Amino acid sequence: xxxxxxxxxxxxxxxxxxxxxxxxxxxxxxxxxxxxxxxxxxxxxxxxxxxxxxxxxxxxxxxxxxxxxxxxxxxxxxxxxxxxxxxxxxxxxxxxxxxxxxxxxxxxxxxxxxxxxxxxxxxxxxxxxxxxxxxxxxxxxxxxxxxxxxxxxxxxxxxxxxxxxxxxxxxxxxxxxxxxxxxxxxxxxxxxxxxxxxxxxxxxxxxxxxxxxxxxxxxxxxxxxxxxxxxxxxxxxxxxxxxxxxxxxxxxxxxxxxxxxxxxxxxxxxxxxxxxxxxx
Amino acid sequence: xxxxxxxxxxxxxxxxxxxxxxxxxxxxxxxxxxxxxxxxxxxxxxxxxxxxxxxxxxxxxxxxxxxxxxxxx
Numbered sequence: 001x002x003x004x005x006x007x008x009x010x011x012x013x014x015x016x017x018x019x020x021x022x023x024x025x026x027x028x029x030x031x032x033x034x035x036x037x038x039x040x041x042x043x044x045x046x047x048x049x050x051x052x053x054x055x056x057x058x059x060x061x062x063x064x065x066x067x068x069x070x071x072x073x074x075x076x077x078x079x080x081x082x083x084x085x086x087x088x089x090x091x092x093x094x095x096x097x098x099x100x101x102x103x104x105x106x107x108x109x110x111x112x113x114x115x116x117x118x119x120x121x122x123x124x125x126x127x128x129x130x131x132x133x134x135x136x137x138x139x140x141x142x143x144x145x146x147x148x149x150x151x152x153x154x155x156x157x158x159x160x161x162x163x164x165x166x167x168x169x170x171x172x173x174x175x176x177x178x179x180x181x182x183x184x185x186x187x188x189x190x191x192x193x194x195x196x197x198x199x200x201x202x203x204x205x206x207x208x209x210x211x212x213x214x215x216x217x218x219x220x221x222x223x224x225x226x227x228x229x230x231x232x233x234x235x236x237x238x239x240x241x242x243x244x245x246x247x248x249x250x251x252x253x254x255x256x257x258x259x260x261x262x263x264x265x266x267x268x269x270x271x272x273x274x275x276x277x278x279x280x
Numbered sequence: 281x282x283x284x285x286x287x288x289x290x291x292x293x294x295x296x297x298x299x300x301x302x303x304x305x306x307x308x309x310x311x312x313x314x315x316x317x318x319x320x321x322x323x324x325x326x327x328x329x330x331x332x333x334x335x336x337x338x339x340x341x342x343x344x345x346x347x348x349x350x351x352x353x
Binding site for chain 2: 015017076194197198200201202204205235236238239242243246
């Protein structure tokens with residue numbers, strides 16, 4: 001990558017904090033991170049197509065490899081939501097697989113190193129053809145917004161619109177409302193920022209780490225960090241999925257925690273609360 | 281000005297990594313302790329362990345994002 005440094009020749013590596021525009025389709029700019037997202041989507045879609053055509057009761061090697069995340073995440077979701085896990089598993093699993101594949105696209109050879117010439121602000125520049133999707137804040141922010149909609153809608157579905165609004169906007173001793181409600185709102189909204197920034201920061205820092213190691217050291221050392229990044233990619237995908245699940249659990253169980261929920265909560269909600277209390 | 285920016289970015293990530301580093305060490309040490317006392321609990325421990333580490337590490341990531349913002353914008 002050092003030859004990609006472009007304008008400032010003293011730069012060791014080429015670092016772009018946002019996706020770089022490759023070309024325009026009408027008013028839309030197509031960036032290199034979109035190419036990365038497209039690759040991740042194509043990989044996932046073709047794997048899903050293959051499994052749906054060739055699935056057998058006795059799984060082969062690829063099928064059992066693909067079933068492993070389903071079984072693991074399914075088990076985790078089932079332990080927290082004994083009654084509703086069938087509706088909650090698909091979005092959690094989708095987030096996990098998409099983030100995982102998007103992270104691993106960044107580790108493929110040629111990603112970030114194959115450049116194309118584009119016209120940028122009037123002059124010609126070389127930009128990488130593919131950028132891993134999760135090293136772009138747009139991708140992670142979109143996922144975090146989806147997660148936000150997911151756990152808010154689950155909160156509404158579990159407690160009813162009235163119950164959800166009451167939980168969110170009215171504190172338990174009602175005189176605490178002016179103090180607690182802003183904190184509640186900020187903490188709900190800050191989840192979007194923390195979810196998206198965590199994934200973006202991890203993957204982007206990993207990309208920079210790999211590039212720096214490749215520029216500073218010789219053959220074997222970057223390979224060690226590549227292995228490390230492979231672990232981090234899986235861990236970050238798991239973390240994103242598990243945090244979304246945790247937020248859904250918090251939303252479905254209600255926010256108060258300590259106060260008496262027996263008067264308005266249906267029976268399965270009381271179960272969830274008991275489960276949560278037991279888990280801590 | 282450019283030099284000051286680089287110093288600021290270095291300080292941001294350096295000081296920002298201090299707290300999460302201590303926190304991660306404490307978290308892992310407690311988890312290992314629990315695992316040593318009760319090895320069968322590893323399954324139940326795994327998800328809260330990963331979540332706790334991720335939430336602690338997020339603070340360092342914020343510092344990193346701030347550092348990158350100082351350096352590249």
